[in-house]
Amino acid sequence: MIPKIKVNNLNLWYGDFQALKGVSADFSDRKITAIIGPSGCGKSTLLRVFNRMNDMIEGVRTSGEVLVDGVNVVSAEADLISLRRKVGMVFQRPNPFPLSVYENIVFGNRIHDERNGRKKLDAIVERSLKSVLLWEELKDRLHNPALRLSLEQKQRLCIARLLAVKPEVLLMDEPCSTLDPQATMRIEELMRELKNDYTIIIVTHNMQQAARVSDDTGFMLLGELIEFGNTQEIFTAPKDKKTEDYITGRYG
Amino acid sequence: MERHLDDELKELHQEILKMGVLTQEEISKAIEALKERDRGLAEDVINADVGIDKLELMIDEKCIDLIARYQPMAGDLRFIATAMKVNSDLERIADLAVDISQRVLELADKPLLKPLVDIPKLSLIAQEMVRDAIEAFVRRDAELARKVVLSDPQADKLRNLIQDELINDYMSRDPSSAARAVPLLLIARYLERICDHTTNIAEDVIYMVDAKVVRHRTEDLRKNP
Numbered sequence: 001m002i003p004k005i006k007v008n009n010l011n012l013w014y015g016d017f018q019a020l021k022g023v024s025a026d027f028s029d030r031k032i033t034a035i036i037g038p039s040g041c042g043k044s045t046l047l048r049v050f051n052r053m054n055d056m057i058e059g060v061r062t063s064g065e066v067l068v069d070g071v072n073v074v075s076a077e078a079d080l081i082s083l084r085r086k087v088g089m090v091f092q093r094p095n096p097f098p099l100s101v102y103e104n105i106v107f108g109n110r111i112h113d114e115r116n117g118r119k120k121l122d123a124i125v126e127r128s129l130k131s132v133l134l135w136e137e138l139k140d141r142l143h144n145p146a147l148r149l150s151l152e153q154k155q156r157l158c159i160a161r162l163l164a165v166k167p168e169v170l171l172m173d174e175p176c177s178t179l180d181p182q183a184t185m186r187i188e189e190l191m192r193e194l195k196n197d198y199t200i201i202i203v204t205h206n207m208q209q210a211a212r213v214s215d216d217t218g219f220m221l222l223g224e225l226i227e228f229g230n231t232q233e234i235f236t237a238p239k240d241k242k243t244e245d246y247i248t249g250r251y252g
Numbered sequence: 253m254e255r256h257l258d259d260e261l262k263e264l265h266q267e268i269l270k271m272g273v274l275t276q277e278e279i280s281k282a283i284e285a286l287k288e289r290d291r292g293l294a295e296d297v298i299n300a301d302v303g304i305d306k307l308e309l310m311i312d313e314k315c316i317d318l319i320a321r322y323q324p325m326a327g328d329l330r331f332i333a334t335a336m337k338v339n340s341d342l343e344r345i346a347d348l349a350v351d352i353s354q355r356v357l358e359l360a361d362k363p364l365l366k367p368l369v370d371i372p373k374l375s376l377i378a379q380e381m382v383r384d385a386i387e388a389f390v391r392r393d394a395e396l397a398r399k400v401v402l403s404d405p406q407a408d409k410l411r412n413l414i415q416d417e418l419i420n421d422y423m424s425r426d427p428s429s430a431a432r433a434v435p436l437l438l439i440a441r442y443l444e445r446i447c448d449h450t451t452n453i454a455e456d457v458i459y460m461v462d463a464k465v466v467r468h469r470t471e472d473l474r475k476n477p
Contacts, residue, residue, distance in 0.1 A: 207325065208323055211325070235325045235326060235329075236325070236326060236329060236330065236463065237326065237330070237463030238326050243326075244326045244327055247325045247326050248255075248257075248324070248325055248326050248327060248328050249255055249257070250255065
């Protein structure tokens with residue numbers, strides 16, 4: 001099967017510091033791939049390459065390829081607007097805009113396409129909220145401020161906001177680290193639902209979460225992708241001793 | 253980095269070793285009781301089983317406790333999962349030593365049907381397999397475990413030989429010999445079952461060490477050890 005994202009010998013430098021070293025991996029469509037590794041190993045950097053979020057940092061250089069549907073997105077000619085529409089990101093702390101629930105969701109649609117009529121936007125709001133299982137809870141409060149929602153609802157709203165612009169890849173950087181265990185479980189359930197329609201890549205410190213929710217797992221250390229493969233194999237019988245040491249808590 | 257889990261795993265390792273040593277002792281005693289027609293020794297084996305059952309429960313609880321509290325992964329997970337299975341196979345082996353002892357009690361008052369030749373041979377194979385399987389677990393020695401797996405067919409063959417002899421040469425010719433032949437038949441069957449449980453242990457050790465599943469694939473292992 002052709003991977004949704006194919007990384008070929010990717011290197012990335014922040015000034016003189018090399019944060020990614022010769023990373024190569026295939027990320028499958030409609031699967032959840034987890035990237036694990038200690039702080040500073042480059043996992044968030046790798047995630048951010050996929051929709052060029054690192055561009056905002058001064059002195060960033062890359063070499064190698066990141067092919068999203070066969071198009072190299074780290075080349076100078078890449079179309080960032082269509083890339084970010086296709087590849088969206090959910091952050092550690094939910095970051096809704098200080099607007100209503102409704103306006104949060106249609107924010108991207110208003111930017112990307114000004115010809116949206118009210119009816120079309122209403123439909124987008126309903127579809128997006130239903131996808132994140134918030135519709136029943138919020139359908140009568142669509143015009144309330146998003147900032148008043150619970151933390152979990154805010155995170156769901158941020159995911160709904162992404163879905164509204166019909167992305168294909170969802171990048172999640174520690175999406176549950178501020179949530180309690182029950183909310184975490186519910187977000188994980190949502191991820192399992194969403195993988196029927198999207199490619200999901202999640203960065204997490206929570207090894208149990210990676211083991212529970214992902215199909216494939218990559219382990220990174222000091223900028224290198226040490227091991228990448230089927231999640232069950234990585235967590236029961238990793239091939240590399242460094243992976244074994246990290247997931248069994250011997251590393252450090 | 254030193255982990256608290258390592259101390260717990262060491263303890264678990266010791267407990268399994270203890271279970272293995274006790275089980276081995278019970279098999280030896282049961283076979284000795286058979287050879288010497290020793291009622292007292294057979295009764296000792298039967299009475300010792302309570303202690304082994306208790307140890308089995310204790311080890312089982314410890315494994316579940318470690319899984320719940322540490323959520324082990326990779327090598328740790330394979331070790332604990334293997335310990336649970338080895339524990340249960342050892343307990344079954346000890347039960348079979350009890351079964352042998354009960355047949356010994358049935359036979360003790362009757363004259364021997366025939367001199368025992370093949371049953372002691374089979375018991376030697378069983379004892380060696382148990383010893384090697386426990387050793388393989390303790391030393392994490394997949395090679396030795398493979399040797400154990402490969403010696404199981406030998407036990408099956410010997411059991412069939414014993415069975416054929418008892419049925420064809422004794423029970424068919426003289427049905428009244430059944431009272432003395434059937435307990436021997438059962439003992440051969442118990443010894444062969446001990447070898448089967450031991451094979452399970454060895455297969456689980458191979459999984460623990462090499463992360464390869466060889467269960468139900470003995471043919472592959474024989475062709476490609």
